[in-house]
Amino acid sequence: MAYQQPQPRYGQCDSYFVESHDDGIYAIRAEARERARAIARMQQRALAEELSRITAEEYQEDIMDHMEYMESQTLPDVNSIDIQTEIQWFMRPYLLDFLVEAHAAFQLLPETLFLAVNLLDRYCSRRVVYKRHYQLVGCAALLIAAKYGDKKDRVPTVRELKSMCCALYDDEMFTQMEWHVLQTLNWIIGHPTVDSFLQIALSEGPYDPEVEHMTLYIAEIALFHKEFVSTRPSVLARSALALARCILSRDQPKASEWAGAYDxxxxxxxxxxxxxPSQVLSRKYASMHLSSASTTVDEFLQRQAQIARRAASPPTPPAAVALEEPKHVAEVYGPQTPQKAHYGAVMQHGCLTPPITPENEQFGHGNLGKTHPIPPAYPSTPDHPSNMQHQAQYYHNSYQQPQYM
Structure with a gap:
């Protein structure tokens, strides 16, 4: 008699674990609880934003007073930079091109670039900067600005900056220069930048990213020119915003508003x-994520030139055109980056030329306070004994042929 396998009492089942009908009810309840938590989080976030807005409006006047006070305390002195013995104004666009490229490569915030340039100019207002150290000071200023207000994961390292400088400086020189910049500025870094004032002006109306990008492009163009070095960021932000709205055919704010009080x-x-403008800056703002601001400006200038040609007076005789056209082009269409006069400016303290540290002074903490017969109010940039001839030859070749005159 063959053995017959008994039939299962509750029917055929592929698993020992059978889902009951009650589990569906539990899943529905869990989903409802999760939905309620998400709604509660959204309500809390909206309540927090509303409280932040109310608090900001309450303290907005005090914040603006403090920002305007700080911008007056952290402005560079153009006359002090003008009497530098080695660095010239035509060198500035080269260094700023480097800083703009480094800033874009590390994807830093816009305010970081403006703060780095401010730290650079303030340092040059107080110290004699050698030509071979100009790029090193710029790197130190960018490093300080990134540590101050940018995201931690985007702060450049000394090794990355050294690689961008083609290993002209040692690791220790970056650290020493960073410390020296901070000591020179008395650790006062909180400079309200153009971007900070721009965000306040843009908050008065609906957000327009194209206007913001155009304003930043105009403000970064101003970094390359001497006449805007000592301009207050609040004035520069409102003026650049007004020009950006004019280019984009946007309505200007009322004169009673803060953004409408431009110069x-x-x-x-x-x-x-x-x-x-700078080719590096033009390429940067030609990208789509910056609203192609540089391309828009070029098209605007072409339209303005066409309008000017249509409204031009009857043609002038060829002889007069040949004499007058170069002067017009030089005054209106030139880059207009100024070249300083040799010892033409006088500092506000009455010192004609800043003192120069001897060439043999050691670059380090121990010799920064080395006594020598110069006034202590204008000490010089520290020096380093290694690779001096190579660095001097590099900067000589880099700055020998100015392109921004």
Whole structure:
């Protein structure tokens, strides 16, 4: 008699674990609880934003007073930079091109670039900077600005900056220069930048990213020119915003609003410098994620040139055109980066030329306070004994042929 396998009492089942009908009810309840938590989080976030807005409006006047006070305390002195013995104004666009590229490569915040340039100019207002150390000071300023206000994972390392400088400086030189910049500025880094004032002006109306990118492009063009070095960031932000809205055919704010109190003279000066901007800056703002601001400016200038040609007076005789045209082009369409006069400026303290540290002074903490017969109010940039001939030859070749005159 063959053995017959008994049939299962509850029917055929592929698993020992059978889902009951009650589990569906539990899943529905868990989903409802999760939905309620998400709604509660959204309500809390909206309540927090509303409280932040109310608090910001309450303290906005105090914040603006403090920002305006700090911008007056952290402005560079153009006259002090003008009497530098080695660095010239035509060298500035080269260094700024390098800083713009480094800033874009590390994807830093816009305010980091403006703060780095401010730290650079303030340092040059107080110290004699050798030509071979100019790029090193710029790297130290960018490093300090990134540590101060940018994201931690995007702060450049000394090794990365050294690689971008083609290993002209040792690791220790970056650290020493960073410390020396901070000591020179008395550790006062909190400079309200153009971007900070721009965000306040943009908060008065609906957000327009194209206007913001255009304003930043105009403000970064101003970094390359001497006449805007000592301009207050609040004035520069409002003037650049007014010019950006004019280019994009946006409505200007009312004169009673904070953003509407711009300086017409600064707007005219900014408009004169839209021609022939830095190629590095133009490529940066030609990208789509920055609203192709540089391309829009080029098209605007072409339209303005066509309008000017249509409204031009009857043609002048060829002889007069040949004499008058170069002067017009030089005044309106030139890059207009100024070249300082040799010892033409006088500092506010009455010192004609800043003292120069001897060439043999050691670059380090121990010799920064080395006594020598110069006034202590204007000490010089520290020096380093290694690779001096190579660095001097590099900067000589880099800055021998100016392109931004």
């Amino acid at each position: 017409p003279q600064t707007v005219m000066s900014l408009s004169n410098h839209l021609y022939q």
